[in-house]
Amino acid sequence: MIKKCVAELIGTAVLVIVGCGVAMTNGFGTGHVGIALAFGLAIVALAYSIGNVSGCHVNPAVSLAMFATKKMSVGEFFGYIVSQFIGAVLGALVLLVMLGTDKGLGLNFYGTGLSATNATVTQAFVTEVVLTFVFVFAICGVTSKENFSSAAGVVIGLSLTLVHLLGLPITGTSVNPARSFGPALVGMISGVKDGGTALAQVWLFIVAPLIGGIIAALVYKVLDSKEDED
Numbered sequence: 001m002i003k004k005c006v007a008e009l010i011g012t013a014v015l016v017i018v019g020c021g022v023a024m025t026n027g028f029g030t031g032h033v034g035i036a037l038a039f040g041l042a043i044v045a046l047a048y049s050i051g052n053v054s055g056c057h058v059n060p061a062v063s064l065a066m067f068a069t070k071k072m073s074v075g076e077f078f079g080y081i082v083s084q085f086i087g088a089v090l091g092a093l094v095l096l097v098m099l100g101t102d103k104g105l106g107l108n109f110y111g112t113g114l115s116a117t118n119a120t121v122t123q124a125f126v127t128e129v130v131l132t133f134v135f136v137f138a139i140c141g142v143t144s145k146e147n148f149s150s151a152a153g154v155v156i157g158l159s160l161t162l163v164h165l166l167g168l169p170i171t172g173t174s175v176n177p178a179r180s181f182g183p184a185l186v187g188m189i190s191g192v193k194d195g196g197t198a199l200a201q202v203w204l205f206i207v208a209p210l211i212g213g214i215i216a217a218l219v220y221k222v223l224d225s226k227e228d229e230d
Helices: 002-024 032-047 060-068 074-099 121-142 146-171 177-190 195-223
Strands: none
Touching: 002 032, 002 074, 002 177, 032 146, 060 074, 060 121, 060 177, 060 195, 074 177, 121 146, 121 195, 177 195
């Protein structure tokens, strides 16, 4: 259990450092495509490094989906959640040291002048629910069969890349409560521009992905039911 939690902490920190770090540098000049690839490739690397230890959730929405489908115990679920949030905060602190306070920490936003599309709260909420559903639904599918295991990391990483390509101009793409909370908290405390706003809005980036994740798990469970159809 301890090893699993440590793996989740490290994995979530790495995801924030790499993904949000590339966002802070605008994808090294490549914009949304570079940022999307950074998050996706980070997951690929983590899947094949800590996947055999903890399953490489590094995302409370994924852990909730696994818990809802009875693939985790209550103790494991809460241990993973705490570890992921701590890891995200530590990752954001590392980024603060590496890149300073003037590049935004890869914060998630919605609203006029904050997101590229000036998304309303409803648009942002629906976006995060739908994109998390797509991401977690893909995870449920690719992890459901043993013969898919060798390709699982690539599929999950590409799925995260995919949802980022759509979500980045709308909300900055969260689909991960810990990934949003860590930078928002550190941003507010350190005085990053709009850090206080990001923390005030972080409720959406916690609630919406959790809803999307559990819907994906329950829908997949129904579709994957072994009961004969009439």
